Amino acid sequence: GGFGKSVCIVVSLEIKADAHVRGYVGEKIKLKCTFRSTSSVTDKLTIDWTYRPPSSSRTESIFHYQSFQYPTTAGTFRDRISWVGDVYKGDASISISDPTIRDNGTFSCAVKNPPDVHHNIPLTELTVTERGFGTMLSSVALLSILVFIPSAAVVVLLLVRMGRKSAGLKKRGKSGYKKSSIEVSDDTDQDEDGCMARLCVRCAECLDSDSEEIY
Numbered sequence: 415g416g417f418g419k420s421v422c423i424v425v426s427l428e429i430k431a432d433a434h435v436r437g438y439v440g441e442k443i444k445l446k447c448t449f450r451s452t453s454s455v456t457d458k459l460t461i462d463w464t465y466r467p468p469s470s471s472r473t474e475s476i477f478h479y480q481s482f483q484y485p486t487t488a489g490t491f492r493d494r495i496s497w498v499g500d501v502y503k504g505d506a507s508i509s510i511s512d513p514t515i516r517d518n519g520t521f522s523c524a525v526k527n528p529p530d531v532h533h534n535i536p537l538t539e540l541t542v543t544e545r546g547f548g549t550m551l552s553s554v555a556l557l558s559i560l561v562f563i564p565s566a567a568v569v570v571l572l573l574v575r576m577g578r579k580s581a582g583l584k585k586r587g588k589s590g591y592k593k594s595s596i597e598v599s600d601d602t603d604q605d606e607d608g609c610m611a612r613l614c615v616r617c618a619e620c621l622d623s624d625s626e627e628i629y
Contacts, residue, residue, distance in 0.1 A: 426451065426532075427449065427450070427453075427525065427526075427527060427530035427531070427532065427533040428533065429447065429506075429533055430447070430449070430536060431447040431448075431521075431523050432446050432538055433539065434539050437513050437540065437543075438542065439513060439542060439543070439545065440513070441513070441545070442509050442511050443513050443540070444507060445463070445507060445509065445540070447499070447505075447523035447538075448505055448506065448507075449504050451504075451525075451527040452530060453529060453530045455502055455527060456527070458528045459480070459501055459525070459526065459527045460478070460480045460525070460526045461479035461501070461523070461525050462477070462478055462479075462523075462524045463477040463523055463524075464476065464521070465521050466519055466520045466521075470519075473522075474486075474491075476489070476521075477495050477508050479497065479499075483497040485497070491510070494510055494512055495508055496508060506523055506525055513542050515542050515544075517540060518541055518542055519539075520539055521537070522535050522536070
């Protein structure tokens with residue numbers, strides 16, 4: 415009979431927690447944990463949250479509850495753990511304020527409600543990331559585009575200028591000494607070199623009128 419009773423105790427306290435929780439740097443994270451006990455809640459009930467860093471077997475206690483809240487006063491979680499549960503509703507949840515990527519790891523929630531003390535201990539894997547990571551990627555892409563477009567425009571402008579020069583040389587070869595206002599502009603290479611960035615006809619006309627005044 416004693417063996418059967420112990421088996422009954424093993425399954426009498428059930429704890430549930432999220433297997434995976436994703437959080438963002440600087441934004442409060444809730445680690446949810448709920449329990450169900452066949453015994454009524456008394457002041458003997460205890461809750462213990464522990465933390466284990468990635469690829470490490472070392473665990474540290476970050477929160478203890480027994481009638482009162484006892485957040486850790488040491489380590490990286492000092493002053494950052496808050497109690498958000500309610501033992502009378504079967505809630506043993508805590509929250510982490512100002513989380514960082516260094517908080518990544520495995521959290522476990524253990525509840526004991528004598529005589530219910532045997533139970534499963536659920537594990538929660540926490541992954542903290544920068545919320546702006548996707549935005550950063552898009553910003554890099556946008557920056558690349560902003561750099562590429564002006565570069566391409568300069569290349570096209572240079573090709574157009576080369577084409578105009580060759581066309582102007584051919585015209586001068588045919589028409590002799592007579593020059594149009596555009597051809598005058600072609601002669602003033604030094605003036606035009608200072609205006610490589612012009613991208614509209616109006617700018618070109620301004621240059622041409624300036625060149626005509628010189629002559």
